[in-house]
Amino acid sequence: MSDALIVVVLLLVAGSATAAVAQRDPARQALVLSFLGVLLAALFTVLQAPDVGLSQLAVGSALTPLLIMLSVRKIRRRGRSEEEDG
Amino acid sequence: MHVLPYPVAAYIFLTGCYGLATSRNLIHAVGCLAVCQSATYVLLLAVGYRDGGTAPVFSDMKPGSRPLVDPVVQALTLTDVVVGATVTALLLALVLQIAKRHGTVDPDELRELRG
Amino acid sequence: MNRLRLWLLAVGGAGLAALLVAACLDLPGFGGSRHPYGDRAVRAALSRHTANTIASVNFDQRAYDTLGEMSILFAAVLGCVVLLREARDEHRARPEPADVARPVRRYALLVLPVALVTGLYVIAHGQLSPGGGFQGGVVAATALHLLYLGADYHALERVRPLGVYETTDALAVSSYLVLGAAGILAGTAFLANTLLPYGTFNTLSSGGTVPLLNAAIGMEVASAVVVLLAHFLDQAVEIEEEHGRGTP
Secondary structure (H helix, E strand, O other), rough: OOHHHHHHHHHHHHHHHHHHOOOOOOHHHHHHHHHOOOEEHHHHOOOOHHHHHHHHHHHHHHEEEEEEEEHHHHHHHHHHHHHHHH | OOOHHHHHHHHHHHOOOOOOHHHHOHHHHHHHHHHHHHHHHHHHHHOEEEEEEEEEOOOOOOOOOOOEHHHHHHHHHHHHHHHHHHHHHHHHHHHHHHHHHHOOOOOHHHHHHHH | HHHHHHHHHHHHHHHHHHHHHHHHHOOOOOOOOOOHHHHHHHHHHHHHOOEEHHHHHHHHOHHHHHHHHHHHHHHHHHHHHHHHOOOOOOEEEEOOOOOOOOOHHHHHHHHHHHHHHHHHHHHHHOOOOOOHHHHHHHHHHHHHEEEOOOOOHHHHHHOOOHHHHHHHHHHHHHHHHHHHHHHHHHHOOOOOOOOOOOOOOOOOOOOOHHHHHHHHHHHHHHHHHHHHHHHHHHHHHHHHEOOOOOOO
């Protein structure tokens, strides 16, 4: 039973990792990465590592995507103000 | 089922590497590096798993009553998850500096600028 | 040129994949019952009255390794602060307060204290239940930023005197070092867990120096994440470059 669960979550993780790499727009990639973070947290919990699951949930699904989003916003804002400059 | 998690970890790592090498945007490359990192977590925790084992936490369980998974690899992974995030932040800060100095985050355009 | 690079990537990737698969087939099978290091770590944790074996590995048996991880964290945050500081050709523009939808505002302000307390709880019970300084620090620090969602950037800046958090970060690092050095003064070794009594198993004060080191890490991670997010938010929201290079 738990073996089947592990296999299913593993394949989901592999799938969303592929999606995160294939998504070339960084803002959308941040969303996929946050989804990947949640799946990894689920995988770690299934593998009986609640400590790691907890930190992955906090870091992978919130902190890293947030940092990427903020960087994207900064670079977009730069691009826009340079266009206005002419 | 016996070795399935290891090739999955290898697959995630190689996918991340492919993304890194073909990326057209440095922020996207940093995201791919985060994918590579998660491959190592999967590998480490898979090495430490034991069939029918439970988490090595004794706040609600008598010691010795059930088989336990390996706590050493969990401790390694745990610290790296948090430290890895701050290293990602450092890389993003470098990308922001590059964008400021050169006005682009495309690695190919950056190479042309230098040459 | 581009095609050459793709070919090189394909060849290298295929070689690496072959090596990795060969290595995977040679690893001990998934879910095997032989974990010599794990068994010894569990025994050592129990002998030192630490209920959460992972906390024992991090802050007792491998406390020296955690010192290294902590230095990486500290150095990375320091690097970010230096790279993202306001440069001479930049200025701060006050962002206009944006209208927040009422349900969002209410939800964020309701969840904020809950999340903050959860983070502190997770730090405090690190040696007993799953959790600890690394996880709880991130939770508490990100919880603070719900204020940005619920109110606006000014409100966040008021409850977040950046200098205090930067000082706390440095203080936490040095308190970890001081706790380690206290071991030497007590006559044993750096970061050896012999300083304090091990206490009653499964209570908050059990585990000798584990709760103290755990609290130091919690403080460091929480203030590090606050400082990091503050600098990224400053860059994304406030700091702008000067325009029109020709004008005086």
